[in-house]
Amino acid sequence: MIVEVIKPLVETDPSLKVKSVIAEVQSKFNYTTSYRKAWLAKQKAIANLFGDWEASYEALPLWFEAMVQKDLSAAVEIETVPAYQGDEVVQDVRILTRIFWSFYPCIRAFRSCKPIIQIDGTHLYGKYKGALLVAVSQDGNGNIVPLVFAVVEGETSDAWHFFLTHLCTHVVTRDSVGLISDRHDSITSAIARSNGSWEPPRAIRMFCVRHIASNFSRNFKATYLQKLIVNMGYCRTVREFNVQYARLRERGEAYTRWIDRILRQEFTLAFDNGYRWGYMTTNIVECINGVLKGARNLPITSLVKATFYILNGLFTRKRAETEVRRNAGHVFSEYASNKLQSNQQAAGNIQVNLFDRQNEIFELREMTSGIEYVTDRISYRHAFTCCANQRLDWQQDVHEVSKGRPKITRFLNEMDMRDMRGHRRCRLCGGEGHSRSRCPHRVGSSAGGSAPMS
Template sequence: MDYCVQEGFAINVLWADKTRYTATCYAACCVWRIHSSRLADGITWAIKKIEPNVHTCGGLETYNPICTVKWGAMKLLEDIRANPDIPGKALNELLFQRYGVYMRKSSVYNLKNYAVEKLFGGYDQSYADIPAYIKILCETNPDSKAYFSSVESESLPRQLLFDKIFISFTAMWKGFLAGCRPLIGVDGTHLKGNYGGILLSAVALDANNEIFPLAYAVVSVEDKENWSWFFWNLYNLVKDSSRGDWTIISNKQKGIDLALMDVWPTAKRRYCCRHISRNYKKQFAGPLMYILFWRACNATSQFTSRKAMEKLKESGGDSVMAWFAELGDSSTWSKHRFDPNVCNDSNTSNFVESFNSTLGIDRCRPIMKALKNISKDTISCKAYMSKPGEYEIHEGKSHFPLSLNNKICSCGAWQISDIPCRHAIRAMVHAKIDPHTVVLAWYSVRTYKQSYSHHINPLPDKEQWPAYADLPIIMPPTLKRGVGRPCRNRRREEGEDKKGKRTQTVKCKKCGCLGHNSRTCKGGLTEKEKRAAGGEPVLVRHLKVRDQSNAAKAAKAAATSQPTEVNDSQFSLSQSQSQV
């Protein structure tokens, strides 16, 4: 086959068995023919006849029917391994550069799918491997919490279809209980493989405010039932802990609140302010309203919160106050109402989405591939002491009463996060106290190490798994195709610029204005004209030039519309010349 591609022709196989092979040229006008057979040793093959020695056809140009999907996949396998997200157009260019052939667009996509399946496994087989994966995971990582469930097919009795799977390694949930604060962020993201699905993830923050995965699950749809199942498993991870201030932060996704009310009613709630701001910007546009919104969300004291809400009412009226009233209790979105025992002032779920974004292209891979990859300002302040341990901090025009004995600052930031704010640090400098000694153990190196003291034991390769005889055979879930081509780019938020090819603003070389070039300029002032015009405003100078231009055009039009006087002598002379 490689020889045919190299020489630029294709063949029709007339006969092919264990002893003989006969083929002719693919072109009907060509009489080229080859015949070969196996020799007596049973191993060696010999070409017995080639006639004629050269093809009588002109050969093929760029499309060769002998270039099959399997052939192309084997030739480009390492390129796809290095970049699994390589586009089909680039694969076609590689084929042409190396072998001088192109393949049809549909064949290139089939080629890529074949290679991806060979590299990362098939989508159907990955679901069949789930029971063995759960079993080997629990054997290599004792005390891990891993469950899966299946449903019976409606069309084929006694055939099990994948429903959902939940995984939390021992190192995850034990490390969370040992060194993380009781704030859990949850979120769901779509998987983009052949059978889709939703990845539910629970993430915490460690002592260094870095992402710490707690658990993850794959479900078919995002609804109350699946969220209830996910929260029930989460609750079982932490129910034996002595803490009772567990807080869940998320956006207002489908079924989360209802599921928590059913299976974990004692958990406190926070809503992601970034997701709330999407709906806010749809009704209250403008940068001022957006700044005031975040000022209200990030207020760490009742005073700053009240001032922010007063500014919002002045700018947006009663409608903005009614909108905030519909959000519910401010303890779910404003920092000054957060429970100080949680020691975490996060009011967005960005850290959960950061964890989801680590999947990258693996969201398009088989489920087993995705599951395995988941497991892989201080400013100048003045301190005035009223009595030992009690201070008044002056920062600009603002005054903040502060108590070192009770660890309370009127700005509210110290109580929420239990990290000394800039006012507390200034008072400690005055009292000659090391700020590191008053920070809670949640932020200590010892606690940080405890979070990672447990280890995830590596799982053996699938080829080395034991042959489990009592495991069920799991089939993929029922395929639910959406309308149109699957979307690969993320949806842009309200007010977010659309992604474009141009990353810089165009500046006109003629008039110096932004937003257009000299070719599409509408007649603005040149730089020389601007300098000659002096200190007049740009708009005034532009209007003057426009009026002068309009007057010149009107004078020219009036001149062309007047009748031209003809000299009689000139007319008679030209007439006599024409007669001659």
């Protein structure tokens, strides 16, 4: 009875919470069902809508076989183990342990992406547990490009080794690729077993600064210092980093000893040699985890199909947008050609000579006019040329206009500093419960802080 009631809700949102199922039953029948009964009803509803949980595992190899016949360049890797009945091997039956897949448009798209990859794992929420591993990149227009997926038993060293090995084999075929992840020990162990495939010069391992701040907070129980750790990572010059580092050392030598155990090129912009491309967190891969949130509640074949249909829609839409721009370009080509020629005559080609990267000072030469400039990352085309030359993200220097963030639906942890912080602290007197503008000790304000400024 419960299954029939919640079917429309589950079909719309497979990530429907169990407490929502309980609330729906309460509103329909004025009866409070148990958590277990509501959970079982949700699993049965998913099985009725998206296929039986056990049969889905049996159907998965057949679905992949049909997909590969249509797309011969797709990458599929399946690991299985024999099934035993007692001490005897069951013939013609094998148990799925891990599966890796990537679609050819994703593989080909990485050739035109920035040489940066973010990896992350997230839990499956269906009847059978496991983890979904994902790797993503980003193109020059800022579009997130999912690269590969894998369903494994969990975030173990063997599972990450399986994932990274096939990622390197099928997708990452060039050197000097930046790999950003958290500091999970299993990822570190898998990289150590990769025979150099994920070590310099093939790849450069770097960490998400939010995870480092989270680890720091968990180790010292000092959430008020998390922002300082993040600021150290975002420092663009050695001088700025040293200032933040000195502030941390003033608060305790133990803090700096802990941070010194992490190589500075692994978590800071000032020492990254351009391999981070301005990416300090694993946010883009977490975006894909959010997109697949509902699919993570489905049987395994439906989960794989969800990645196929989502990416098929993405690439179809991007192709249509490209065609529109291409047609517009033909109409505009004659005008643009004349305009470009006049601009080249006026401005000339720009040559960049790195003058002082630590302090972000660059020397420029306009080849036509011979005029030399020295710029400290100012705006306009000279600054863009400098950023492109040194693989810096110019968008971080452009002020953003935001209308507010969407409501967070995931469980918060110590990384969510803004959402978990305590009372507001005044930067003038250090007191809690008010800001600097309303501080009672501010010059010209009354004791209550409500009088106008003199």
